[in-house]
Amino acid sequence: MRLHLLALLAGGPAHGYELKQALEKLLGAAYPQPNIGQIYVTLGRLEQAGLIEGKHVSQPDRPDKKIYEITVAGREAVDLWYENPSEAPRVRDDFFMKLALAHLTGTADQIALIHRQRRHYLTLMRALSRLERAEQGPEQRIARLLIEGASLHLQADLDWLERCQEELE
Incomplete structure (x- = not known):
């Protein structure tokens, strides 16, 4: 900040x-x-x-x-x-570490982790959709771009979760 x-x-x-x-x-x-x-x-x-x-x-x-x-x-x-450019895409992702450690240690079900994370991302996506509908005036142009960027990141995360599930099943 x-x-x-x-x-x-x-x-x-x-x-x-x-x-x-x-x-x-x-x-x-x-x-x-x-x-x-x-x-x-x-x-x-x-x-x-x-x-x-x-x-x-x-x-x-x-x-x-x-x-x-x-x-x-x-x-x-x-x-x-x-x-200076902003940070590269997230490599030190908390969820990825959960998934990797669950695999390594056998202490959690990887597919259950993926399902739980997917539900969380979908909830976030719905919340962003509600925010986007609320930010409609011309003065909210930057806020709408922020929401769109967050939605695109979430969609990429959802696609990646799908890829993880396909790989692990």
């Missing part, structure tokens, strides 16, 4: 609640949203690392708020994040 917050601050100064709102507006319900406490903890760490600076701003009828601004080092970190 630290780089997400830095990228938002690269667009301009903001306080924690504005950053939370920006993430929620951009990603909708499709992306797990951090709570405000997580955001402020992360902002504190970013400030300690010298990637952002916080300034207290007085408000006449409210408590003071702290506005955060990105530093040169913070902007360099964001630029580097954008320049």
Whole structure:
């Protein structure tokens, strides 16, 4: 989340609640949203690392708020994040390890594991379909792309489970 917050601050100064709102507006319900406490903890760490600076701003009828601004080092970190490709496809997958260890140790039925995982993925797929129907306005374009990407990943996972079952039966 630290780089997400830095990228938002690269667009301009903001306080924690504005950053939370920006993430929620951009990603909708499709992306797990951090709570405000997580955001402020992360902002504190970013400030300690010298990637952002916080300034207290007085408000006449409210408590003071702290506005955060990105530093040169913070902007360099964001630029580097954008320049580097994201991680490769998941190789260290928890389910794959369950399947492999079940085979190695004989402590669980591999086909039962596949069926259980398939049911879980199908439940997730239905939830994504509901989210996609809910995110219909033009301002939810990014959220819809996120949902579509997650659905495509899930479909690939379901196809892979089918392949595993065929191989193991």
